[in-house]
Amino acid sequence: MTEPTGPLKGLTVFDLTRVLAGPTCVQMLADLGADVVKIEKPGSGDDTRGFAPPHMPGTGESAYFVGANRNKRSVTLDIATPEGQEIALKLIAQSDILVENFKVGALAKYGLGYAQLKERFTGLIYCSITGFGQTGPYAPRPGYDSLIQAMGGVMSLTGEPDGAPQKVGIPLADLFAGLYGCIGILAALRHREATGQGQQIDIGMLDTHVAWLANQGMNYLATGENPPRLGNQHPNIVPYQVFATADGFMVLSVGNDPTFERFCKEFGLAHLPADARFATNAARVQNRQLVTDTLAPVLKQHPTDWWISRLEALKIGCGPINTLEQVFADPQIKAREAVREMQHSSGATVKVIANPVRLSETPADYRLAPPLLGEHTDAVLRERLGLSEAALADLKARGVV
Template sequence: MPMQEPTGPLKGLRVFDLTRVLAGPTCVQMLADLGADVIKIERPGAGDDTRGFAPPTMPGTQESAYFVGVNRNKQSVTLDIAQKEGQEIALKLIAGCDILVENFKVGALAKYGLGYEQLHAKFPRLIYCSITGFGQTGPYAPRPGYDSLIQAMGGVMSLTGEPEGLPQKVGVPVADLFAGLYGCIGILAALRHRDLTGQGQQIDIGMLDTHVAWLANQGMNYLATGENPARLGNQHPNIVPYQVFPTADGHMVLSIGNDPTFKRFCEAFELTHLLEDPRFATNAARVGNRQLVTDTLTPVMQQHPTAWWIERLEALKIGCGPINKLSEVFADPQVVARNMVLEMAHGSGQTVKVIANPVKLSETPADYRLPPPLLGEHTDKVLADRLGLDAAALAALRAKGVV
């Protein structure tokens, strides 16, 4: 594919990407979308594990949808870092980079001379981000981390699901995604520090740490009371009514965030008698009488279809929404207006659809210059351009399985 010059705010920064699967690639794709020049290192003949996470594949290609989703704006270079020559090439490439991101097990890269302490001694300006299941320290540091495992250990599964049902994980891999995004935030902070001091550093991201951090109000509810929050299904622990209700033709979400909004709701739908009942008068009272509120409002909501409710509630500026399937999400006029799906010309010769970057910058918008790469698509170009290797040298490396 023809190369385009980056245009984003991180233009000029080079990233050495030693990540695979989801948390690390999510972190690096955010940097890449913002203009960073990324070399993604992949195992010769195999590549990122997610290349094999199929079906489904993108139409007309052999690329898994999973891989395509988090690997745009990256140049794929195949390199066997277990071989000495591969390590030497890696070091030469890292010498020209600002940032290294990796999600190997703790200590694994040190075997190849690519651990943080080893590289910091050689390249003191290098920013080195490590994303692991449990971080670089602590009794669990050697353990592998997986999204569902972290959701279980981090508490969110104990909070998710119906009160009498099984604990549930979230339907998308949020532990991976949050770790990647926190990693990106850490890298941007480290870049600022380097701008001021010239000093690189390591960002140590543990998926369990980031999971605990986003327990948010539920974590704080526990710290305030010492009591484990109960699973509430689709209800809110601190606000009532703020939940799913059945309607005449399906279900919808009603989100009444404060007492003035509840008053407006009651006045609009002939429920003013509830405002005179102390069990409904304040949010605190409604939380204390959660089941009564639910039982009282359910037959009211069931009187009309979802669209009827949404039209009237939106006119009253009361939070509400349908429960969309993904086909409805991607057809939603707001999602369409915000350009949250884009098409990119792929190396297979096909066009692939990807989900756009949600960060909307007024002066330096996200930069979609490279589609998710074929395995090793850029190996020859990167090694020739950056290291000056000629065709004979590349052929020799390929014969040895180094690239």
């Protein structure tokens, strides 16, 4: 195994997660140097191994699985068996962190619930990521990204004013839950460093979803009124939206009144800032449709590239609406090395999206490509538990690993 180099080097993670929220959390820890043992069910593994097509070329692995499971070692283990539970407990005894996203109470029947482990492993940091958290009337329910987007309000805010509610095009409820889980783990590590005491981190996807309602959530708390769907417009800033150009679309982001004045002066609209309906951002928000109707014909006069070059020269926020092909070809994305290549155990090279946390002294590393199912079972059980070849063969024959 290639030695980790990140700031979490020396920490070990017992990973009982699958699909996306949990694996996202653990991949962040792994990228930053933690040694992760990913526990998977023999024969099937993480559900996302079957979320295909597409597969990563030459690997047989789903693109979905590859996206959230690098820098992890895969161990197949049936925790429903007494022998599997015994092995799990021995591995947990050597772990700093356990992350799981089973339904509330599901791990208790295997003797692996937090209440069952906290006295035995007093320094263990135990992160549980579920749909609705460990308490409350919805705690037993399963959580799914689109369900959480619906219940958490974001779908009511997303879409055209006269259209149907829309979910965001990527599973943000899962991703945010994973990232908040990682933040909680890092805070718990700091507490353990000071006191020696572990703790449980209770992450509910609905909780984290409500937390990132941000300005829209605060708009409701301030007024008691449900914010309307505004399509591609901003609820608190105008103009800050999509406009059609002569050959497509672009985003114009005018963040303050001096910027609006600069825009108007440059593009034949110098009279607008003197008009009370346009003079301040608050006035423009109140007269949103008038502002849009006034600017739309102007933006339509020239192609997107023309606008981008001139607006950037004026330091006015703007940008094209890129396809993913254009995103990954963008010179800024390339300069930031947002795509990395890793050598997969199949022999193929796989592309992965890089970790965005750029640390100057202890950067994320890319030491292990996403694993084949059970790829590291023998190595981990020999290394951690000292099992012999005969013992491993026996466990395999009985379906424990």
